[in-house]
Amino acid sequence: MKILDFLVLLGLHSAAAVIHSLKYIFTVSSQVPNFPEFVVVGMVDDVQIQHYDSITKRLEPKQDWAHRVTEDDPQFWERQTAGCLGYHQLFKGYIETLKHRFNQTGGVHIFQWMVGCEWDNETGEVSGFRQVGYNGEDLLSWDVKTNTWIAPKQQAVITKNNWNNDKAQLAYYKHTINQELPYWLKMLMNYGRSSLMRTELPSVSLLQKTPSSPVSCFATGFYPDRAEIFWRKDGEELHENVELGEILPNHDGSFQMSVDLNLSSVIPEDWRRYECVFHLSGVKDDIITKLDKTEIQTNWSKTGAAMGGVVVVLLLLVVGIVGFFLWKKNKKGKEGFQPANTSDASSSSSSSSSSTEVPVPDGNQPRSKEENELQ
Incomplete structure (x- = not known):
């Protein structure tokens, strides 16, 4: 056979x-x-x-x-x-x-x-x-x-x-x-x-979903798939508080993988002792990414800022609506009062109404920071 x-x-x-x-x-x-x-x-x-x-x-x-x-x-x-x-x-x-x-x-x-x-x-x-x-x-x-x-x-x-x-x-x-x-x-x-026989190195990023989530070291775009990624502290590879993901294919034929590090018991001052290491088989130099809080990409920080902006705009909108109705009510109260029918009184009333008219924004006035962010 x-x-x-x-x-x-x-x-x-x-x-x-x-x-x-x-x-x-x-x-x-x-x-x-x-x-x-x-x-x-x-x-x-x-x-x-x-x-x-x-x-x-x-x-x-x-x-x-x-x-x-x-x-x-x-x-x-x-x-x-x-x-x-x-x-x-x-x-x-x-x-x-x-x-x-x-x-x-x-x-x-x-x-x-x-x-x-x-x-x-x-x-x-x-x-x-x-x-x-x-x-x-x-x-x-x-x-x-x-x-x-x-x-x-x-x-x-x-x-x-x-x-x-x-x-x-x-x-x-x-x-x-x-x-x-x-x-x-x-x-x-x-x-x-x-x-x-091609060799492609990845881009490596640090990601975090929420402030309490593990920090993920994410490598994508590498080829071939014979690679490894790990966290180390003071130069020693870590095996505790880490979770290694599988190597997955990208749509373009390259690969991606990640490894998570749980930092719940690590004080901020010790973060600098940690680093992520990516090694591609056959490539001499590793890609080393230091654990730097300023380099971590997050969703929660952007979401929090956006929500804060929305809250401010809503508060301004509520204040504006309340102010409008108070002005409207005050105006109706003045219109209900009938002054003495004299020429001097009529002239004075007309002049007063003209001078207290509320100006309408013409669209060219500067907007608040919150309004600009919504455009």
């Missing part, structure tokens, strides 16, 4: 000394609705590089640079597609055998075969792996050191014995791990060099 005859494009993330991984996952399913019966996914350093399914019946590259392999081998994808068609039937037979071994008939069942290798591009050391799973549990695993199969499930013992007795197959497994996979890595890494 030469499962790696149709190996495809590989690549590397970085030219620096790191361990790179390659794996292929074959999945055959039974009675899974709205899902292809057979799927093949190829990944390098956990980045998908190829895909095949029994609906499209074609192996296709998932990265733009992967198309370049046809420059040297025009029939590459057609040949590998034919290989996938053959493995579909092979693994479909496996799932039927396992259903019989586990005394199963209908229902949903999933068989998976994962094969791949890890390679240290500095030392040249290579290690490989082969694993078989059934319905989400380990069924068989291949020990690269002893070149033998191990069966954690009783139902797989018969298969383990048969495969361990096939010396030709075991010799081929060893050859593919030590020779074929490293050869593909070294040869095909050039196709995706500009993409896979």
Whole structure:
């Protein structure tokens, strides 16, 4: 069983000394609705590089640079597609055998075969792996050191014995791990060099939701995803009062991660003893961010200032409305009083009314600070 005859494009993330991984996952399913019966996914350093399914019946590259392999081998994808068609039937037979071994008939069942290798591009050391799973549990695993199969499930013992007795197959497994996979890595890494071997450093920020919340050290925009981030105090890495988040992908293909530090028991004078460290694999210099209160980005301070401005404006509005109604009431009281009907009195009343008229703002008068902030 030469499962790696149709190996495809590989690549590397970085030219620096790191361990790179390659794996292929074959999945055959039974009675899974709205899902292809057979799927093949190829990944390098956990980045998908190829895909095949029994609906499209074609192996296709998932990265733009992967198309370049046809420059040297025009029939590459057609040949590998034919290989996938053959493995579909092979693994479909496996799932039927396992259903019989586990005394199963209908229902949903999933068989998976994962094969791949890890390679240290500095030392040249290579290690490989082969694993078989059934319905989400380990069924068989291949020990690269002893070149033998191990069966954690009783139902797989018969298969383990048969495969361990096939010396030709075991010799081929060893050859593919030590020779074929490293050869593909070294040869095909050039196709995706500009993409896979790039290194991008992140922007690092200190964030805090509320005055009592932990301070989060947030790094985003880095590549590849082989990175670590941690807090340290006086040069020593902290393991208490910290919470490390997962590495998550960004929409542009880069990554983000964060680590929180609980400062509830730390006095302000000691903040300067803390710093956040971001390390990207293969990059010599770390990014160090000192814990400085003035550098922390918050939502609560802006929200508090905005709410304060709104309160001031509302108070001014209430005062204005009350003042208007008091003026209106006072004006009505004066209009209700009828003075003596003499020419002198009428003239005096008219003059007084004109001189006490309340001026109306013309829009050119300076506004208060609160009014300007609302524009």
